[in-house]
Amino acid sequence: MTHYWHQHHREAALEHLQQSSWLREVRWLAEVDSTNSLARRELASSWDRWPALFVADRQTAGRGRATRQWWSPMGCLMCSFVVGVEHVPGDSALWPQLSLVTGVAVAEVAQSHAAQSQVQLKWPNDVFVDGRKLAGILVEAIPRAVDGRMSFIIGIGINVAVDWSEADPALRQRACSLAELARQPIAVEQVLIRLTERLQVWLESWQQGQWAWREMWTERSLLTGCHIQVRLPSGRMLEGVCQGIDASGCLLIQISSGIERVQSADVIAWHSPP
Ligand code: BTN
Numbered sequence: 001m002t003h004y005w006h007q008h009h010r011e012a013a014l015e016h017l018q019q020s021s022w023l024r025e026v027r028w029l030a031e032v033d034s035t036n037s038l039a040r041r042e043l044a045s046s047w048d049r050w051p052a053l054f055v056a057d058r059q060t061a062g063r064g065r066a067t068r069q070w071w072s073p074m075g076c077l078m079c080s081f082v083v084g085v086e087h088v089p090g091d092s093a094l095w096p097q098l099s100l101v102t103g104v105a106v107a108e109v110a111q112s113h114a115a116q117s118q119v120q121l122k123w124p125n126d127v128f129v130d131g132r133k134l135a136g137i138l139v140e141a142i143p144r145a146v147d148g149r150m151s152f153i154i155g156i157g158i159n160v161a162v163d164w165s166e167a168d169p170a171l172r173q174r175a176c177s178l179a180e181l182a183r184q185p186i187a188v189e190q191v192l193i194r195l196t197e198r199l200q201v202w203l204e205s206w207q208q209g210q211w212a213w214r215e216m217w218t219e220r221s222l223l224t225g226c227h228i229q230v231r232l233p234s235g236r237m238l239e240g241v242c243q244g245i246d247a248s249g250c251l252l253i254q255i256s257s258g259i260e261r262v263q264s265a266d267v268i269a270w271h272s273p274p
Pocket of ligand 1: 033034035036037059061062063064065066068070077078079080126135136137138155156157158
């Protein structure tokens with residue numbers, strides 16, 4: 001019975017995604033190394049069917065930002081959307097904002113399932129609830145082999161209904177899942193359908209030059225007002241009070257000599273004001 005319902009859900013979701021959404025291709029796999037890596041391989045071949053969505057029930061080599069891994073069991077929604085330059089603003093200086101815009105869509109979907117909780121965004125693009133990580137985003141820009149046109153792989157992992165009993169105890173402490181927050185079962189299919197809808201809306205708004213995403217992002221900012229410590233790509237460390245993000249999406253940090261604007265960095269630690 002469970003299997004039947006599972007299949008039923010899956011088929012209905014696939015049909016819904018294929019018929020009613022902006023996607024030209026939807027592929028759902030039982031297992032893959034990483035949906036982002038699969039998308040990269042497709043882009044390196046003669047494949048040209050974007051926007052596309054790749055989803056997997058399990059990943060054997062899920063990737064996080066930098067060189068980190070993403071723990072990828074059943075119950076985690078793991079997917080990669082692939083879009084082309086026609087879905088992003090013409091000015092390439094704005095492209096780094098894509099991961100922030102995606103964060104807004106993910107947070108909104110999470111919030112709709114967990115009404116009692118406050119879903120927050122940790123710059124650049126982690127989704128947190130009560131200090132625990134609920135979702136992660138990994139955006140990669142790669143030229144497509146057929147015509148060299150730039151394409152964007154938007155990788156998203158959301159802990160929907162994860163069984164933490166197999167997880168590393170340290171991870172278990174730092175993470176949370178949507179079903180725990182909602183105190184009811186939630187199917188990954190349900191979350192994926194909402195995510196596909198909201199991502200389309202936010203991408204369109206961003207592509208058309210609207211800045212609504214920034215306001216939504218700022219409202220959910222976890223780090224604003226916190227004392228933070230960041231590591232820059234050069235290895236240099238910075239410490240100070242986070243002042244939110246600027247218009248372009250850079251992190252602002254108040255240090256003794258003024259305000260530092262950081263385009264890319266790893267936030268190592270953060271503490272709320274006393
Ligand atoms: C992070 O928090 O560092 C980003 C995590 C991104 C995980 C998702 S799961 C689907 C997609 N495929 C991957 O290998 N990674 C992303």
